[in-house]
Amino acid sequence: MLKIKTTNSLVTPLLTDKYQLTMAYAYWKSEKQNQDAVFDLFFRKNPFKGEFTVFGGLDEVIKFLHNFKFQQDDIDYLKTTMPNCEQGFFDYLLSLDASKVKLFAIDHGTICFPKIPLVRVQGPLAVVQLLETPLLNLINYPSLMATNAARFKLASGPKVTLLEFGCRRAQGPDGAISASKYSFVGGFDATSHVEAGKLFGIPIQGTHAHSFVSSYMDFSDIKNPTLKDSKGEKEVNFVEFTLEARKETGYLNTNDSELAAFIGYALSFPDGFLALVDTYDTLLSGVPNFLTVAYSLHKLGYKSVGIRLDSGDLAELSKQSRKMFTECGEKFGVDYFKDFRIVASNDINEPAIHKLNANNHEINVFGIGTHLVTCQAQPALGCVFKLVEIDGVPRIKLSNELIKITIPGKKEAYRLFGKDNQPLLDVLVKTDSEQIPKVGERFLCRDPAIESKRMVVTPSKVVPLHSCYWDGKQVKDVPSLAETRKFVLQQLENINPVHLDLLKPKQYPVTLSDELYHFLHDLWLKEQPPIELK
Amino acid sequence: MLKIKTTNSLVTPLLTDKYQLTMAYAYWKSEKQNQDAVFDLFFRKNPFKGEFTVFGGLDEVIKFLHNFKFQQDDIDYLKTTMPNCEQGFFDYLLSLDASKVKLFAIDHGTICFPKIPLVRVQGPLAVVQLLETPLLNLINYPSLMATNAARFKLASGPKVTLLEFGCRRAQGPDGAISASKYSFVGGFDATSHVEAGKLFGIPIQGTHAHSFVSSYMDFSDIKNPTLKDSKGEKEVNFVEFTLEARKETGYLNTNDSELAAFIGYALSFPDGFLALVDTYDTLLSGVPNFLTVAYSLHKLGYKSVGIRLDSGDLAELSKQSRKMFTECGEKFGVDYFKDFRIVASNDINEPAIHKLNANNHEINVFGIGTHLVTCQAQPALGCVFKLVEIDGVPRIKLSNELIKITIPGKKEAYRLFGKDNQPLLDVLVKTDSEQIPKVGERFLCRDPAIESKRMVVTPSKVVPLHSCYWDGKQVKDVPSLAETRKFVLQQLENINPVHLDLLKPKQYPVTLSDELYHFLHDLWLKEQPPIELK
Known part of the structure; x- marks a missing residue:
């Protein structure tokens, strides 16, 4: 039944909240299940007190649509939890797939902003409703993660290499795999996570841990000390050879068991020697021992890589x-x-990182774990999935809080660029409207809420943000992770840095066309009649 | 090859950091791979500024040991990332399993404290090293999650039912499944997550969302308005019947489309009617509409359940x-x-929750999502996996920070109870020591770091905390989730509340036997010679 390989066996139609199924049953009972529904998936606030977000997760969403199909044992289970529901409903569930669904999305890796739908899904009401939870799950964390990674990239600057080290602290096995994947999308260079390497081709890196160093008692721990030089010409006892080299470096009062561990490691990886230097004392033992081994390797024609610091004042x-x-x-x-x-x-x-930068650090590579993968500064992105149209009738979710009001109806989003080819703002426009922004033409853009806040733009370039990825079947490819990563990095170069600032960012304008502005406000007033004074 | 069903296809030996494999290679090259190693897995600090932790993840750890086996395609991949390693090593990797590993653990769901090993793993150095990352991954988040859930339980009190609603905001699909599972272990009553229900038998619950309410335009949306009364005797047009009931309740100025949605839902679940009441206006429309439908159902012999509030001053x-x-x-x-x-x-x-309690809320059930599953207040538990003994020789990881020093050697942990049958303290004792705490006998317990801090206890009960779960094969069952949950709740009743206080908790003493105290300090001084003044 499965059409393409899933990343994770848990990604099934049961990756959902029970209320999606009780609702589906009620829709089916009211014969509403096939009403033509349009839902927008969007977020209301950028994460991390920032003013941008990187869209992640589209690849897994498309895989999910390919595989969206209840299995008989799913149905058997559901029957036990909804014992009073009619058999016809379960037959109906079993028949569902994504063949009547359309999905429009902004491109994977797009730098995006609040209110712009990341995804717009159209199709039979009950089916699209059933997609809510899985789509939110598959987009919320990946987007959060990619954004967090991009922020680390911006913080550490272009010269520093970034490694994701979070497997052990991630929120479960899949938290780990998603973290590896979307931190790469957001600009990281490699991961320590082997499975992510195998599944997605992300470069993997790693050397050794403190336990490796502690596990060596002395030089007698090395049973095979023989090493050929890099040309394969001469062979030495590398323990003895290094102890001779140590006399030259003069680093004699270091920890011998640490030196033994480094020799053990260098024997295995003479071409890629990188040592963790803080098991005993970084400057008195670790770095000297590293230099002794690096010099010893140098004499044999091998070039060492460097050191890893894991404690202290970095x-x-x-x-x-x-x-x-x-x-x-x-x-x-x-x-x-x-x-x-x-x-x-x-x-x-x-x-x-800001503090390290201020102190003119000499670090070439950051290995980042916990804070990256758990997104400590804000561990969830609040994407929502809101009904905006049903059978052609626009729907609005009212709220006394302005920020929580949804923008009704089917909409297109355009990114308008200025003379310097930098994005100026995004504008939402009613689908099928004739009021569309065009290159070289003045276009009125309005703040969704504040009546007086209007901007007129004469764009040098107009980029429609949404395209159709799924129309009953996949109709557009999601680029590879490496291409997506490149796209993210290009945008980070091209967006006005004031919006990317990590500490005091400026809000990027997300606006409505004049027509959509009036449409929203008319509907809002209509649905919320004036208070009757008594 | 797999011996038992895994929860998640991502839980394989590649759920690991690359350095575990480079280290394994170096061990193999030094012929150290079969040295008898002992590692402790423990944490140094309770999460959430609290003074207790609930141990979670043992069930998945044992499953992992059952299935610990590299597959040929894993090896094929690893070869591409470690191109200069010898073929013999890859043959060796392919041959590995957990048949030479011993795993001791505290019981699943134990309320536990810093420094006490949650798990002690013994076996061939390279194999146990390879277990580090997966074990940390499989224990860190589950323990954090179970602890967070237990805190929510303590905060909301015994009368309130707790539902986990976090699927959409969890960190990936498995973040969601782990969250559902271990929040249940920590004391939650049910989840909205369907897959968690199917996989683990956790009760699932759910009703409907705002989109359900918005999707109804008016009463004509209900195509099948017929409802039989609870005895199956009389049949009514439930729309008309409810509109008549509405005249009795007098709630005439409510939102009709909301009332239509409630009628639609009640028609599907007349026995379990629960309405989300805040789509339009909670007190002016939602609750009145609920009461109209509940009264209408009552007249037909059905008892409604209640309402859900999702915004405003709860x-x-x-x-x-x-x-x-x-x-x-x-x-x-x-x-x-x-x-x-x-x-x-x-x-x-x-x-x-504290605020709601202070305001004497009338809530019966909390549905908790984001803050529960992402553990917002502290999104990672810092468990570590440290080598404590190799070939019978104790190893210590030194650090200038006292909190980071490991306690060397193989150790047993005992929980000593006072007269009131409450735990007084935990004490670590050298394995095979004759200095073991016994009921009714005075036992000297020492703070690991502060020389003067000593306690003498005459325990009324002594509970050894560790037992062997794996000795080449599984030798002890992990109780069911429901049993584990019960065990957690029992302990929460029995531990002195001062340690469980959520705001100003008192530290629970974790101590060493006098013998272990001296053993630690002698080794510490030996490994860290006095500074030579020059």
Whole structure:
């Protein structure tokens, strides 16, 4: 029955709230199940006190539509939980798929803003209703994650490599896989998570842990000390060879068991030696031992990679380590020593990066776990899924809170660009309207709520944001993760930095066409009659 | 190859960090892979600024051990990422399973405290090392989640029913499933998440959403208005019948489309009518419409359930609603109306519950989503996995920060109870020690760090906390989720409330036997020689 491979066995039509099924039953009983419904999926507020969001999850949404089909054992289970429902309903459920559904979406990885539908779904009321929870689940966290990753990218700057290290602290196995995937989309360079590498082709990286260092007692722990030089010409006992090299580096008072561990690791990866240097004492033992082994490897023609710092004052330790690299390189006339990579990985979050930057750190790579994958600063994006039209009649969800009012009817979104080719604003327009923004023509855009707030734009470029990805079947491809990542990074370059600022961002305007503005306000007043004074 | 059904297709040996594999290779190269290693999995700090934690995840850990086996396509992938590693290593990886591993754990659902190992794993160094990331992943979030749920339970009190509503905001599909599962373990009564119900037998609940209400335009939306009374004797047009009942209740100025939706829902679930009442105006439309339909159903012999509030001042609205229920019940002489259930579900977190309590709310059921499942107040538990012994030699991870020092060697944990049968403290004792706490005998317990802080306990009961769950194969069953939940709730009753206080909790003592205290401190001093003044 399954048409394409799912990432996760849990992504089935039962990834949903029970009320979707009780509603489906009530729709079916009222013969409303096939009414033509339009739902918008959107968020009301950017996460992390920021002013932008990166759209993630479209790839899994499309996979979900391919596979949207209740199985007999799902139905058997549902019957036990809805014992008084008619058999005809369960037959109906079993017959459902996404062949009558249309899905429009903004492109995967689009930098997006509140109120603009990320996804618009049209189809039989009961079916589209059943898609609510899975679509929200498949979009909320991926978008949050991609946004968080992009923020880390902006915070750490273009020169720093970013690694996702969150597998152990993620919210379950799939929290981990989604984190790896969408942090890559948001601009990370690699992950430590092996399964994410296997499933999605994301580059994976990793070296060793403290336990590796602690597991070595002394040099006798190394049973196979033989190492050939890089040309495969001469063979040495690498333990003895390194202990000789140690006399040259002069780092004699370091921890021997740590040195043994480094030698053990270098024997396995002579081409890619990177050492975790803080098990005992970073500057008195770890870095000296690293340099001894790196020098020993150098003498055999191997170029080491660098160190990882996992505790302490990372800025200060990185500067001190860089100084030691440079001095050691100068001592032996080896130029590349000064450029050894410094990886840092201890509880890094956005404020920590700002502080490291202010302290002129010498770190080349951040390994980021907990704060990235759990999105500590705001662990959920509040996407909602709202009915905006039924059988051609626009619907509005009223609320006394302005921010919670939905914009009724089917809508298109356009991104209007200024002379410098930077996006100026997004504007929502009624579908099939003749009031459409055009290049070189003045267009009136209105704030959805504040009557006096109007902007006139003469766009140099007009980009429609939505396109149809699913029309009974998939009609447009979702680009690869690597392409999506590239698209994200390009947009981060091209959007006015005031909107991307991490600390004091400026709101990006999301507006309505004049026609949609009046349509919204007329309906709003109509649905909410004036209070009768008695 | 798989021996038991996994919950999630992503839970494989590749649910791991790459460095576990590079380390495994280095162990293998040094012929250290079969050294007998002991690792402790523990946390250093209770989450949520609290003083207790509920252990979750043991069930999935045991499943993982059953299925721990690399597949050929895993190996094929790994070869591409570790191109210079020897073929023998990959053959070795392919041969691995958990048949040489021993796992001791505290019981699933145990209320536990920092430093006490949740799990102790013993076995071949490389294998146990490979278990690190998956075990942390499978324990960190479940324990965090169960703890968070228990806190919600404590906050809302024994009379309130708790529903987990977080599927759409959880961190991925498995974030959702883990959230449903371990919130049940922590004391929740049911979930909205259908898959969790199917997989784990957790009760599922749900009614309808705002979109359901919005989807009804008027009474003509109801195509099948016929309803039989509860005895199946008389048949009415339920729309007409309810409009007549409305004349009796006198609620004539309510929103008709909302009333139509409620009638539509009641027709489908006449036995379990529960209405979401805030789509238009809770007190002017929603509750009156609910009461009209409930009265109409009452006249046909059906008893309605209640209402759900999803916005506004929940305490005030619940009190006003209760008042309206009571008045309406009195008017028609129906006693049970005053007891209609009030479900509340808008962005509820711990502080919100404290506030609701202070305002004497009339809510019977909390539906909690985002704040529960994302553990907003602290989205990660920091469990670590530390090597404590290798080939019988104790290992210690030093750190300048006292809190980060590990307690070396194999240890047993005992919970000592006082006269009132309440736990007094936990004490760690060296495995195979003769210094073991016994009922009625004085036992000296020491703070791990502060020399002067000693306690003498004469326990009325001594409970060893660890038992062996896995010895090459599963040797002890993990109780069902329902039993585990019961165990959690029993402990919450029996632990001194000062440790469970949500706002100003008192630390529960975790101590060492005198022998272990000296063992730790001797090793610590030995491994960290005095600073040489120059």
